[in-house]
Amino acid sequence: MLNLPDLLSADLLASLGRVLLILVLAAVALRLIQRGIPRLRELIAARQDSHDDSQRVRTLSRVIRYALSVIVWLLAGIALLDVAGVSVAPILGAAGVVGIAVGFGAQSLVKDYFNGLFLLLENQIRLGDVVEAGDKAGVVEEMTLRYLRLRDYSGTVHFIPNGEISRVSNMSLGYAYAVMDVGVAYGEDVDAVCVLMGKTGSILRNDPDFKARILDELEIAGVDQWADSAVIIRCRFKVARLEQWGVRREYMKRLKEAFDRNGIEIPYPHRTLILGQPYGSAIPTAPVR
Numbered sequence: 001m002l003n004l005p006d007l008l009s010a011d012l013l014a015s016l017g018r019v020l021l022i023l024v025l026a027a028v029a030l031r032l033i034q035r036g037i038p039r040l041r042e043l044i045a046a047r048q049d050s051h052d053d054s055q056r057v058r059t060l061s062r063v064i065r066y067a068l069s070v071i072v073w074l075l076a077g078i079a080l081l082d083v084a085g086v087s088v089a090p091i092l093g094a095a096g097v098v099g100i101a102v103g104f105g106a107q108s109l110v111k112d113y114f115n116g117l118f119l120l121l122e123n124q125i126r127l128g129d130v131v132e133a134g135d136k137a138g139v140v141e142e143m144t145l146r147y148l149r150l151r152d153y154s155g156t157v158h159f160i161p162n163g164e165i166s167r168v169s170n171m172s173l174g175y176a177y178a179v180m181d182v183g184v185a186y187g188e189d190v191d192a193v194c195v196l197m198g199k200t201g202s203i204l205r206n207d208p209d210f211k212a213r214i215l216d217e218l219e220i221a222g223v224d225q226w227a228d229s230a231v232i233i234r235c236r237f238k239v240a241r242l243e244q245w246g247v248r249r250e251y252m253k254r255l256k257e258a259f260d261r262n263g264i265e266i267p268y269p270h271r272t273l274i275l276g277q278p279y280g281s282a283i284p285t286a287p288v289r
Contacts, residue, residue, distance in 0.1 A: 018083045026076035030069060037065040059126045059143050063116075066144065109146070111163035116145035124168045130242060132169040134160035172241040175215060178248040182255065183230030185265035190231060193264060194220050197235060200258045204251055205237075213243040230267040 041061035119125050125133070125148065129140045136158040138150035148165065150158045184193050201218025204210055216238040224234035239247050259266055 015083055019080060022076055022079045022083065026072055029072045033065055033068045033072065037061055037068070060120055062127075062143070063120060063145055108161070108163050112147065112161045113145045115165060116143075116147075116162035119143070119148075119162060119165065119168070120145075124170065129173070130171045132171070133165045133167070134158075136160060137169075171244070174241065176239055176241055176244040178237040178239050178244040178251070180235050180248055180251060180255075181224065182233045182235065182252075183227060183267060184233065184259075185229075185267040186231055188231070188264055190223060190233065193233065194222070196258055196262060196264070197233070197255065200255050201235070201237070201251065204247075204254060210247065210250065213240050213247055215239060229269050 038061070041057060044057050120143065125131055125140055125143055127140055127143065131137065131140060131150070133148060133150070136150055136152065138152035138156075138158060140148065141151050141157070142149040145162070147162060148160045150160065152158065182193075182197065184190070197220060198218055205214045205217060214237050219236050219238070221234040221236070223231055225232045237244075237247050237251065256266070258264075
């Protein structure tokens with residue numbers, strides 16, 4: 001017949017066994033989440049029809065992995081409290097009251113999470129995009145429910161709370177335009193300049209290194225403005241995502257060479273000085289008749 005110490009020892013061993021089982025199951029679940037979600041993500045992303053859809057899958061998978069990890073920890077904590085004999089119901093009730101109190105003091109944090117959720121669901125931002133958000137611009141390196149991490153051209157990393165993002169300018173969604181404003185001297189023939197610009201654009205589009213980047217022929221809008229010392233002609237290429245800067249630089253380089261070969265003047269500011277009369281000298285006037 002078992003005595004009281006033996007019963008206590010048996011109960012203690014059973015409790016320790018349950019605690020160990022909960023910890024092991026939690027560890028296994030977390031490992032499956034950390035290993036399985038990335039593999040499933042790449043499998044689903046590889047089956048998408050476009051690069052944009054693949055990036056959206058990768059972005060959402062990070063948030064899903066984080067949310068599942070938090071759920072596993074919460075369930076494991078509740079199970080451990082139950083093993084310890086602590087009633088969970090009062091704790092959950094108190095947590096609800098505390099949550100309401102904390103919610104009033106952490107409204108900005110709640111706003112971050114809600115804004116982040118809608119940014120992800122509406123597919124406004126994805127990993128690898130070049131965006132302008134929160135007065136900062138750069139490549140999206142990480143997107144969570146709380147913040148957006150951008151790296152700008154100089155390498156500076158910006159962490160922007162999602163609650164501060166009121167407007168997003170995505171420069172890599174689907175396709176882009178490489179817009180060029182070309183200035184020529186007022187004495188040049190605008191029609192001849194436009195013809196030369198079109199020829200240079202066709203040569204660039206047929207270049208093997210740029211054929212896949214440029215999606216359409218050069219579109220010349222025409223004279224855009226009369227500047228102080230130049231006539232500005234605006235044109236653009238429809239290009240693949242993130243290719244607008246490279247295409248623009250190459251086209252401007254080749255156009256400069258074409259202008260030099262054809263003797264077309266690329267103007268620079270001119271200033272004409274009119275010297276006045278020395279102080280105290282007589283100012284010539286028209287003769288009176």
